[in-house]
Amino acid sequence: MLACIGGGVAATTLFPSTVETINYRAQLRLSVSPEDVSSLHAPTIFGDINLDFNGPVMAPGVLAGVQVKPTITELLAQPKVSIKALQPGPLELSNAAKDAVVSMGGRFAVGSLLVAALVVGGYAVWRRRRPSVRVLGVAGTCWVLACGLTGVSIWQTYQPDRLDAFRTTGILGAVQRNADLLNGVETRAQQTTPYLKNLLALSAALQDKYTPQSLNEPVAARILLVSDIHGGQQYPLMKTIVKEENIDAVVDLGDLLNFGAVTEGDTVGLFKGIASLGVPYVFVRGNHDAQSAGDTRLLERLAKVPNVVLLQPDEKTYTELTVGGVRIAGFNDPRWFGDDNRNNAAKQVPARDAFKAAFADRPQPDLVVSHEPGAVKDIERADLLAHGHMHSNSLDGNIIGVGTFTGGGPFSHFLEGTDSEELTGQPSAFDIAVFGQDCQLTSLTRYQFRNVIEGRPAYDDVTLVNGSRIERPAKQDSAAATPTPTASASGSTAAPQPAPRTCSSLSGTSREQVPAVPSDAAQGTG
Known part of the structure; x- marks a missing residue:
């Protein structure tokens, strides 16, 4: 039997x-x-x-x-x-x-x-x-x-x-034990907006009083840098920042989702939140935004949101966005949720090289963005570089590491390996990059706060970085350079210098499609 x-x-x-x-x-x-x-x-x-x-x-x-x-x-x-x-x-x-x-x-x-x-x-x-x-x-x-x-x-x-x-067990267990907290994330984000307004007002007052006169020059563009949303519906907070700080565009450095499933975003209202901002929402995909190497479902869903600008909508095309004359470009993370998580920096090299080949003969961008640190490393033809992924602020030369806007999203707030798995809340962060009429970064203001999900917001730090103090590579803007050579004292001829540019808030925004270079041609340019 x-x-x-x-x-x-x-x-x-x-x-x-x-x-x-x-x-x-x-x-x-x-x-x-x-x-x-x-x-x-x-x-x-x-x-x-x-x-x-x-x-x-x-x-x-x-x-x-x-x-x-x-x-x-x-x-x-x-x-x-x-x-x-x-x-x-x-x-x-x-x-x-x-x-x-x-x-x-x-x-x-x-x-x-x-x-x-x-x-x-x-x-x-x-x-x-x-x-x-x-x-x-x-x-x-x-x-x-x-x-x-x-x-x-x-x-x-x-x-x-x-x-x-x-x-x-796992995330489901954490959700079961903390359902009352997770159900009201968007509501608590809305309730937090008065605190955020006060923080922004205080920061503005301090900047007006203590910043050098050079930082008060006319502004061409104000860019909000965010990253690693991870399914957190805190767009009411972001909308407050956009309104209070007169933001011209939001640049999202990836990891909008947790598990690469578009239904995550629809369920909690991420796409509606993005649409509510009222300014261009510039996006590059992160390693949590797809479920396989060829998964483009999130990009296709975002393309339906009117104010979204995909810097790499597909493998054959890039988009360069100009905001107030400031040129923004970038490319997607080739990784996906569930890959082997090995040699991550090496995985970025083909995507980075393809981007460099596509923009080799174009005017140098003012800001190039991607998700992981290894992606923006060794990009020479860019004034500023920015990445997310690390969930923490950093500044290394001209490379800006942007922290997570939502503290890593609701699920990251659970302590692993504990009996209670209580909410702890890791720091949330965002950056505001201000560009002047010379198209250069004037200032970078960095904000850090915590405990939005818990309903008891606390603001940790506001840092103002003078843009002129950020190390930048020499301009290599061959496409915009004047052809007039300059003779040196030794009689040699210096390389042509880029023609001066002027950026202005009156210029508005524009997009230009940049075709990818075929792989065999790209290898030839390397």
Whole structure:
């Protein structure tokens, strides 16, 4: 009988049953592992769901591989979607349970019958004669008992009123224990805006009083630098910054999502938040913004938001955005959520070289952005470089490391390896880059704060960096250079210098498409 039970369980493992509700699909199989007895175990990338049942007898465990149907995106895109709308109804669950019983029962019966037949066949070969009626009867009885006892144990155990414990692990466990905090992230972000206004007003007053006169020159463009949103709907805060600081454009350095799924952004309203800003939202993809090397779903979704500017909308095209005369360019992170996380700097080299080849014969950009530090390293033809990824502010020469605007998003606020997994809140940050009429960076103001998700905002630091103190490479703007050479005292001829540029807030914004250079031609330019 035990052999028949093993054969039945093996059949459900080799040929799992598929059951469906309107929005979900699951593959079910049985387990004879002692750890899974009388429990339903559903592993996901967000953590595991475990339902323990207290039945009168032990029953085989059920392993469920749950999937979300693509059609759920239509529901998530609707206004005011509720969690209840995403949950299967009683009739759906009842029909799914019936389908599961019939499907798994049939597979179990066939698998256990096959084992019984093999045992009888093996016995006949060993005895070298046809099996007797008694042997067939014993085999048939074992098969019936295996199917009957297993079926009864499953039916008696997996009843709603016998659910003994509901346990989750990983991110799901953190969400379950802190649901009341996570449900109001956007609300708390809105409630925090008065505090942020006060901080910005204080910063402006201090700058007016203590900054050098050179920093008060006419402004051509004010750029808000943000990074690593990670699914945090704190766009009410960003909208406040845009309004209070007269921001001309927002530059997002990537990792808008956590797990590369566009449904994350639709569920919490990220795309609506971006659209509400009212200024160009410049974006390069980060390593959490795709689920495979060729996954472009986030870029395609962002392209539908009217104010979004994708600096690399696809592999064949770049976009250069000009804001008040200031030229901004950049490229996507080739990595994705779930890659092997090895040799990350080396993975950036092909993307960086392709960008350099495409912009080699163009006027030098004023700001080049990408997600990871290794991406912007060794880009010579740029006045300023910026990256995110590290979740912390940094300044190395002309390379600006931008911190995470949301403290890494809601999920990063959980302490790993602790019993309570209480919210802790890592620092959030943003930078405001101001460019003057000479198209140079006038000032970089860096803000750091914390505890927005917890509802008790605290502001840690405001730093003002004089743009003239930032080390810059020599201009290599060959496309805009005047052809007049300059003779030195030794009689040699110096390289032509770029023609002076003037930037102005009256220039507005414009976009120019830059085609990528074919790979063989790009290798030739290197």
